[in-house]
Amino acid sequence: MKENPLHLFHEPLDLQSETFETTEMGVDGEGIDGGTLFTDSISEAELVSLRNKMFGAITVQKNLAEAKSRKKHLILSYLRVAAVFGLVAVYSYLFWTARQPDFISYETQPGEVARFELPDGTKITLNGNSKLSYANSHWTTFDRKVQMEGEAYFEVAKTSDPQRFHINEGDPFAVEVFGTTFNMKNMQDLFAVGLIEGSVKINLNKEGIGHEEAYFLEPGELAKFDGNSRKLTVEPHKNLDRISAWKEGKLKLKEDDLQEVLAIIGEIYGLEVVLASNELDLKKVTGTLPIGSDFHEMAANLSILFDKQIAYKEHTLTIY
Structure with missing residues (x-):
């Protein structure tokens, strides 16, 4: 009898390196040509090993496909996260930009007199060759702080807001008021405030940083400050209306x-x-x-x- 080649296997079966013969199976379980079936000539251990290798190859292919799918989903997730962060960054920038205040300025030509009203109801009369500006934001209320150069007549509105009205805050000669009427000059190194009614606090700052001295004016007093000598004089004035006659x-x-x-x-x-x-x-x-x-x-x-x-x-x- 011809020896079956499968009986020569002494090592575990390697599907990639070994070749073997099979016969077509008949209805009764024998090969069509009467030969012996492959499974009849292989041991149980070799059969288990063969099955494991076959299922292992299928599992490897399945795992590779799943790994590719997971990698694709991971990349898409990263892209989604990056897109969200990008939108948040753009929105934050636009929101921050929108909150930055604009500055509204009033400026007069030589010999011109201008009248206007601030958001809190304060009335301003601006003398010629003068300028007044303040920060304006759609997100916050008027902070009652203005910068003034030249000369102006202030009729500061009395409001429920406890925030005092500030002029040239932080400058060598700054004014802090609350519901009062006065005339103020800020011309190069000459500063002056004539108080008609109410209360005014004058802050003299050292080199523009920090309050050095504070003075309170009473109605009818005129304060003058020389920026060169840094000397402040306060004296009564009989007719302060004369000081603000330029309005007419x-x-x-x-x-x-x-x-x-x-x-x-x-x-x-x-x-x-x-x-x-x-x-x-x-x-x-x-x-x-x-x-x-x-x-x-x-x-x-x-x-x-x-x-x-x-x-x-x-x-x-x-x-x-």
Whole structure:
């Protein structure tokens, strides 16, 4: 009898390296050609090993497919998370940008007088060549803090908000008020506040950082501060309405120093005023000087008031 090749196996069956013969199975369990079935000539252990290898190969393919599927889902999950973080970042930036306040500014030309009202109801009259600005946000209420250069007349509204009204907070000469009326100048190194009614607190800051000294004004008092000498003087004033007469387009003068009057005129019109003669330095001035947007008319009135010749050239006004 011909020896069956399967009887020669001494090592575990390797489907990838070994070859073997099979016969077609008949209905009665024998090969069609009468040969012996493959399973009849293999031991139970070898059959178990063969089955394990077959199912192992199927399992490996299944695991590879599942691994690819998991990797695909993981990548999609990362992309979704990245998209969410991207949207959050964009929204946060837009939200932060929208919350940044805009600055509203009012600015007058030389000789011009402007009137307007702040969000809290405070009324402002702004003198010529002056500027007032404040932060404005759609997300927050008006914080009652303004910056002012030049000269302005304030009628600060009384509100239920305990927040006091601040002008030039943090500057060398700052004002803190609550429901009051006053006139304020902030012209280069000359600062002045004339209190008509209410209460005003003046804060003198050292180099603009931290409060150094604080003074409280009473109605009828005029405070002047020299930025060069850092000297503050507070004295009663008989007629403070005269100080704010510029609101009606005129300067009311009564024994005022000529140098100070010329400084005011220079600030209102954005000019440099020069005295050609030293004899005018100590001169006192009394009278009413009309002021307005017409500079040439003002210069003519100034010449009549001082009884002096006046020349104008390149933003310089010279009095002879």
